[in-house]
Amino acid sequence: MTRDPRHDLLFEPVQVGPKTMRNRFYKTAHCSSFGVDWPGTQAHFRAMAAEGGWACVSTEYCSIHPSSDSHPSVGARLWDATDVRNLSLMCDMLHEHGSLAGVQLWYGAAHARNYESRLPARGVSQIPSDYLFVQSCYEADRREIRELQGWYVAAARRARSAGFDVVNVYGGHGYPITYQFLDPYYNKRTDEYGGSFENRARFWLETIELVKEAVGDDCAVIARHALDSLREGGLTAEECLSFMELADHLIDLWDLQLGGVIGEWGEDSLASRFGGENFQRPWLERARPHTAKPIVGVGRFTNPDTMVEMVRSGVIDVIGGARPSIADPFLPRKIEEGRLDDIRECIGCNVCAGRYMQRSLLICTQNATAGEEYRRGWHPERFSPARNAGNDVLVVGAGPAGMECARVLGERGMRRVHLVDADGDMGGAMRWIPKLPGLGEWGRVVNYRRVQLGKLRNVELVPGTKLTAQDVIEYGAEIVVVATGARWAADGLNGVSHDTIPGADASKPWVLTPEQIMVDGKPVPGERVLVYDCDGYFMGVGLAEKLAREGKKVTLVTPFSQISPYSTFTLEAPRLNRLLRGLGVELLAEHMVTRVDEGAVAGCHVYAADRPLEWEAGSVVLVTQRVSEDALYRELVGSEEGLRANGVTGLYRIGDCVVPRLVADAIFDGHRLAREIDSDDPATPLPFIREHRVLRATDEEFDAVLR
Numbered sequence: 262m263t264r265d266p267r268h269d270l271l272f273e274p275v276q277v278g279p280k281t282m283r284n285r286f287y288k289t290a291h292c293s294s295f296g297v298d299w300p301g302t303q304a305h306f307r308a309m310a311a312e313g314g315w316a317c318v319s320t321e322y323c324s325i326h327p328s329s330d331s332h333p334s335v336g337a338r339l340w341d342a343t344d345v346r347n348l349s350l351m352c353d354m355l356h357e358h359g360s361l362a363g364v365q366l367w368y369g370a371a372h373a374r375n376y377e378s379r380l381p382a383r384g385v386s387q388i389p390s391d392y393l394f395v396q397s398c399y400e401a402d403r404r405e406i407r408e409l410q411g412w413y414v415a416a417a418r419r420a421r422s423a424g425f426d427v428v429n430v431y432g433g434h435g436y437p438i439t440y441q442f443l444d445p446y447y448n449k450r451t452d453e454y455g456g457s458f459e460n461r462a463r464f465w466l467e468t469i470e471l472v473k474e475a476v477g478d479d480c481a482v483i484a485r486h487a488l489d490s491l492r493e494g495g496l497t498a499e500e501c502l503s504f505m506e507l508a509d510h511l512i513d514l515w516d517l518q519l520g521g522v523i524g525e526w527g528e529d530s531l532a533s534r535f536g537g538e539n540f541q542r543p544w545l546e547r548a549r550p551h552t553a554k555p556i557v558g559v560g561r562f563t564n565p566d567t568m569v570e571m572v573r574s575g576v577i578d579v580i581g582g583a584r585p586s587i588a589d590p591f592l593p594r595k596i597e598e599g600r601l602d603d604i605r606e607c608i609g610c611n612v613c614a615g616r617y618m619q620r621s622l623l624i625c626t627q628n629a630t631a632g633e634e635y636r637r638g639w640h641p642e643r644f645s646p647a648r649n650a651g652n653d654v655l656v657v658g659a660g661p662a663g664m665e666c667a668r669v670l671g672e673r674g675m676r677r678v679h680l681v682d683a684d685g686d687m688g689g690a691m692r693w694i695p696k697l698p699g700l701g702e703w704g705r706v707v708n709y710r711r712v713q714l715g716k717l718r719n720v721e722l723v724p725g726t727k728l729t730a731q732d733v734i735e736y737g738a739e740i741v742v743v744a745t746g747a748r749w750a751a752d753g754l755n756g757v758s759h760d761t762i763p764g765a766d767a768s769k770p771w772v773l774t775p776e777q778i779m780v781d782g783k784p785v786p787g788e789r790v791l792v793y794d795c796d797g798y799f800m801g802v803g804l805a806e807k808l809a810r811e812g813k814k815v816t817l818v819t820p821f822s823q824i825s826p827y828s829t830f831t832l833e834a835p836r837l838n839r840l841l842r843g844l845g846v847e848l849l850a851e852h853m854v855t856r857v858d859e860g861a862v863a864g865c866h867v868y869a870a871d872r873p874l875e876w877e878a879g880s881v882v883l884v885t886q887r888v889s890e891d892a893l894y895r896e897l898v899g900s901e902e903g904l905r906a907n908g909v910t911g912l913y914r915i916g917d918c919v920v921p922r923l924v925a926d927a928i929f930d931g932h933r934l935a936r937e938i939d940s941d942d943p944a945t946p947l948p949f950i951r952e953h954r955v956l957r958a959t960d961e962e963f964d965a966v967l968r
């Protein structure tokens with residue numbers, strides 16, 4: 262296939278100071294938790310984006326000095342020659358694919374925990390972090406400011422020697438000290454670095470100038486800059502634009518983002534429930550008249566027509582992408598090759614950010630290979646032919662795990678793959694979850710796989726077919742994969758009391774499960790509804806929102822210390838709280854339900870069980886826990902003889918029918934099994950490279966795990 266000429270514009274080169282981007286795609290800085298201690302994972306992960314066509318690929322935020330250490334959160338570091346060595350692999354690999362390597366210099370000040378280095382954090386003014394607990398800094402004096410700027414310069418020089426082409430003097434999100442000098446919310450100084458806008462701008466401006474002097478002939482010097490702090494009384498959008506004018510002569514490219522409230526960085530990485538593609542456009546439009554330099558803008562871009570329109574109308578010059586590049590590192594290449602229906606579009610769930618927020622390794626709902634490029638040797642677009650491809654495979658259950666497994670098995674050339682589901686269509690729970698308020702884009706999980714499965718001649722969907730164990734045994738497939746999913750408990754079984762709830766019985770008209778509401782259309786009686794959420798993610802809040810929008814008076818009760826605690830990780834919590842409060846939903850954190858009766862629910866505060874409470878409620882929605890639908894698998898396990906007699910050589914289970922987890926985990930599980938279907942024991946995952954220090958080990962010994 263060839264590129265649609267309408268998209269040619271996206272493949273024009275862009276001059277960025279002394280460097281040239283081969284096209285207009287820029288993978289913006291984003292955390293992965295690979296940092297410098299997992300150099301192979303870091304390099305192979307970023308290099309996949311370079312191979313997929315991103316002309317410039319950046320590290321995550323990169324600490325310039327031990328007094329800015331984010332441990333246990335993991336960023337990159339350029340503290341010394343060992344970091345240079347580890348990051349140089351990433352630079353080399355990006356260069357092999359013709360991409361520029363970018364690094365984002367960061368000094369966190371009040372937001373630097375320094376749990377590893379144990380050094381005091383140097384800051385603008387002595388005000389505690391608004392992001393972390395028990396965390397403050399000391400106000401840098403003039404000598405310390407000079408020294409700090411010297412650390413920036415030293416880190417920039419190290420970046421150059423590692424092979425970086427683009428040095429980004431990070432100033433966005435409220436996270437680095439550069440931003441904190443600029444914003445009066447942080448900057449309370451009375452010297453020449455505080456007070457007036459010009460004074461507040463001085464530190465960042467001087468620092469950019471010093472970095473430019475040091476490496477500007479060899480590297481492009483760019484700045485990540487906020488378009489607006491979005492904070493009442495904080496840095497205004499006008500001041501942000503004024504800074505662009507002040508620094509424009511020093512900057513080779515502006516890398517723009519939205520928001521300066523670090524605790525609400527979900528305004529930049531906006532979840533799809535709150536906004537769609539190009540949500541930053543209104544702010545980006547205002548930036549253009551204030552610079553003569555190229556602008557990178559972000560906004561979960563996945564549609565090439567939107568991208569072209571943004572460039573053609575002059576709003577931006579370069580398409581920035583963090584989440585779209587995680588979900589599909591080959592996005593530019595697919596546009597270039599005119600394979601638009603192969604694009605694996607980001608769904609805006611922010612599970613990627615969620616893992617970083619939990620101090621853990623990057624994962625992606627849509628892209629099971631993200632982060633697995635090195636340690637498992639997975640390529641998102643390439644699949645090796647299976648050694649046992651002569652087998653037929655029956656996948657029972659066409660939810661996310663089953664679909665992904667069938668897709669990868671199909672790509673690996675299995676003779677015939679039948680994807681059978683009792684439902685009339687594929688998707689499993691992901692057929693109805695996108696119908697919850699705001700989650701429409703989650704439907705991309707099914708859409709992408711539907712299109713891909715449709716292209717595989719060896720994969721057939723068999724809908725509307727409920728198989729018994731005997732049917733499975735006699736189906737004629739050598740390999741059976743059970744992916745029958747999970748359902749919400751109908752009796753209040755939950756992880757708090759580890760028990761059911763007396764009176765909670767969804768066969769009663771006034772007790773409902775999520776499926777009964779969303780799939781069966783069971784009526785929700787009464788004006789007052791109590792949603793009991795022991796799950797802590799999207800289901801409880803989603804149903805509360807839906808019912809409130811339908812005119813119910815909703816009380817959301819949760820045993821956790823805040824509603825939907827997982828949404829803090831996915832950056833949705835601040836807006837979710839505002840949304841639900843705005844809809845009049847009563848939010849009761851740290852409360853438990855102990856009994857359900859018709860018209861009333863009994864409960865208590867989690868720390869005051871001796872003081873019972875009662876809530877009036879016409880109906881109760883149980884979002885307590887999911888239970889694996891594993892009866893078919895268990896019956897098959899007990900039918901060893903029948904399986905053997907009918908030539909079934911492998912029986913496996915994947916996804917929620919093993920353990921109900923995130924959709925990302927279900928997809929990963931299906932993907933993993935299909936990648937390893939020809940191993941000696943596919944049920945047991947193959948070992949993967951662990952990048953930890955092994956005394957006297959060589960690089961070859963690390964890599965040997967993959968061979």
Ligand SMILES: Cc1cc2nc3c(=O)[nH]c(=O)nc-3n(C[C@H](O)[C@H](O)[C@H](O)COP(=O)(O)O)c2cc1C
Nearest residue numbers: 289290291292321322530559560561582583584614
């Ligand atoms: C997991 C994750 C980590 C991020 N880490 C950084 C970071 O270290 N530095 C930064 O400037 N922006 C960071 N961002 C913000 C992105 O660069 C980007 O501005 C934002 O996600 C909006 O772009 P998108 O819609 O293309 O994702 C991060 C985003 C995500 C999703």
Ligand code: SF4
Nearest residue numbers: 607608610611613625
């Ligand atoms: S985890 Fe979700 S938001 Fe993040 S890149 Fe993947 S699909 Fe997009």
